[in-house]
Amino acid sequence: MSAPHDKWDTLRKLLALKRHELPPPGFFDRLPDRIRARIEAETESSGGWAAWRRWFNFQWGFKPALAGAMLAAAAGLYVVEVTQNPAATNPEPRLSPDYGLVVVPAVVSNASSHLLADRPATPWTPPASLQPHLGTPPPPGLFRPGAGLMVSPAAFTPAGASLQAPLEPATTSNALHQVPAGETWPPYRTPQK
Amino acid sequence: MTAAGQPEAAISRPARPTPEREEEARLVARAREGDLAAYDTLVRRYQERVYATLYHMTANHEDAADLTQETFVKAFRALKSFKGHSSFFTWIYRIAVNKALNFLKQRRHRRFLSLNDLDLRAENDPELVELVSEDTPRRGARLNELQERLNEALLKLSEEHRMVITLHDIQGLPHEQISRIMRCNVGTVRSRLHYARQQLQAYLADLMP
Numbered sequence: 001m002s003a004p005h006d007k008w009d010t011l012r013k014l015l016a017l018k019r020h021e022l023p024p025p026g027f028f029d030r031l032p033d034r035i036r037a038r039i040e041a042e043t044e045s046s047g048g049w050a051a052w053r054r055w056f057n058f059q060w061g062f063k064p065a066l067a068g069a070m071l072a073a074a075a076g077l078y079v080v081e082v083t084q085n086p087a088a089t090n091p092e093p094r095l096s097p098d099y100g101l102v103v104v105p106a107v108v109s110n111a112s113s114h115l116l117a118d119r120p121a122t123p124w125t126p127p128a129s130l131q132p133h134l135g136t137p138p139p140p141g142l143f144r145p146g147a148g149l150m151v152s153p154a155a156f157t158p159a160g161a162s163l164q165a166p167l168e169p170a171t172t173s174n175a176l177h178q179v180p181a182g183e184t185w186p187p188y189r190t191p192q193k
Numbered sequence: 194m195t196a197a198g199q200p201e202a203a204i205s206r207p208a209r210p211t212p213e214r215e216e217e218a219r220l221v222a223r224a225r226e227g228d229l230a231a232y233d234t235l236v237r238r239y240q241e242r243v244y245a246t247l248y249h250m251t252a253n254h255e256d257a258a259d260l261t262q263e264t265f266v267k268a269f270r271a272l273k274s275f276k277g278h279s280s281f282f283t284w285i286y287r288i289a290v291n292k293a294l295n296f297l298k299q300r301r302h303r304r305f306l307s308l309n310d311l312d313l314r315a316e317n318d319p320e321l322v323e324l325v326s327e328d329t330p331r332r333g334a335r336l337n338e339l340q341e342r343l344n345e346a347l348l349k350l351s352e353e354h355r356m357v358i359t360l361h362d363i364q365g366l367p368h369e370q371i372s373r374i375m376r377c378n379v380g381t382v383r384s385r386l387h388y389a390r391q392q393l394q395a396y397l398a399d400l401m402p
Contacts, residue, residue, distance in 0.1 A: 007394050014343050014397065015362045017336065023244065023254055031244075031258075032236045035265045036229055042266070 217281050225272045236265050239282060242364065243289045249359040250293040250352070251300075252344045260296060264289045279373060286374045290356060297352045339400070346396035354389035361386055 217238075223231035243264055248257035268285050275284055347355055356375065360366045361382075368386075372379045 008390065010400065011390060011394055011397065012362065014339060014400070015358070017340055017343060018249055018363045019245075021248065021340070023248070023258070027258070028237075028240055028244075031240050031261065032233050035236055035262055035269075036233060038262060038266050039229065039232075039269055 214280065218277065221272065221275065221277070221281055224269065225275075232269055235281065239285055240265070242282075243285060245364060246286065246289055246359055247293050249347070249363055250297065250355060252348060256296065256300075260289070260292050264292050267292070283370060283373050287376070290374055293356070294352050342397060342400065346393050349396055350389055350392055354385055354392065357382060357385040358389045358393070362390075 217235070220231045220235050224235060240261065244257055244261045247260045247264070248254065251257050251260065264285065268288050271288070275281070347358065350358065353375075357371060360371045360374065361368070366374075368379050368382045371382045375382070
């Protein structure tokens with residue numbers, strides 16, 4: 001029976017045989033190029049996000065805390081911009097200098113005047129289409145505290161006179177139509193019996 | 194000398210700032226910034242030892258070549274996580290060891306040998322000449338037979354025991370460095386080494402004097 005030392009010595013020599021096992025000739029000359037090509041191929045295939053991230057890493061070094069801080073700063077700037085300038089997200093409509101309604105007067109021809117004469121006398125209110133939303137000032141007390149309602153008194157023309165009178169040109173005034181006080185418009189006629 | 198021709202004393206040298214380590218640190222820093230030429234230098238410096246470890250673990254050239262590539266590619270991607278607490282050599286060895294262990298766990302069901310050719314100088318190695326007493330043209334065949342028997346015995350060991358034998362008895366790494374690579378204490382390395390040698394001696398009993 002051989003001594004343990006002899007056995008170990010034989011095993012050590014056998015294991016030394018392993019050091020003589022070599023890869024095919026030229027393997028170690030080609031390996032770095034293969035590794036480099038693989039890194040470059042993976043870099044290209046990973047797309048724009050990876051390229052951006054590499055650029056970011058190269059410029060600043062990837063620091064999650066820094067990225068989070070930059071994101072928070074950008075969000076903060078956005079919030080400040082919105083609160084300081086609400087027009088940025090909800091632009092206020094441009095109003096006329098006197099904040100009046102933008103009114104487009106109706107054009108009534110002489111040929112159609114008899115149709116109006118047959119109508120019953122009812123209080124006339126401008127249709128909704130004549131009160132465009134963009135031309136309406138904000139309600140008092142909500143956006144402009146203390147400001148009163150800007151109401152222009154209604155005025156009417158005497159019976160028959162208004163239809164003959166030339167129409168006034170279009171205006172942006174809040175006065176719908178100037179009618180002498182005490183008279184109605186459209187003219188009211190008592191039904192003929 | 195180790196398998197890669199590096200003196201064992203050089204590997205076991207404690208990690209202190211030497212010109213070599215400083216140059217390596219500069220190369221690592223450049224590679225971290227995406228400098229592939231710098232990384233190329235690191236690859237050429239360590240490829241033989243990484244390949245040898247993976248080859249002795251897998252006993253297959255193709256597998257070892259693939260794993261070596263994967264090791265270096267993964268290391269390049271993970272350079273950001275390399276803090277420099279250990280040497281780059283230890284760090285990349287650790288990646289290679291993990292690659293090998295994962296690969297062997299997946300490959301456990303198949304065992305085959307596809308051995309590399311022996312270096313022609315092996316036949317003139319005095320220690321091997323002593324092993325193969327025949328001084329005839331059959332010596333090469335005898336060496337190949339020994340190689341095959343040895344690899345079969347190595348493949349019978351567990352992955353951890355084979356790794357310790359590979360790193361210590363074949364590549365010549367010191368216990369301390371193996372413990373850092375395998376993330377275990379030195380006592381565990383010594384224990385595994387002792388048990389692995391005993392098993393190998395049992396498997397190769399008919400070759401023992």
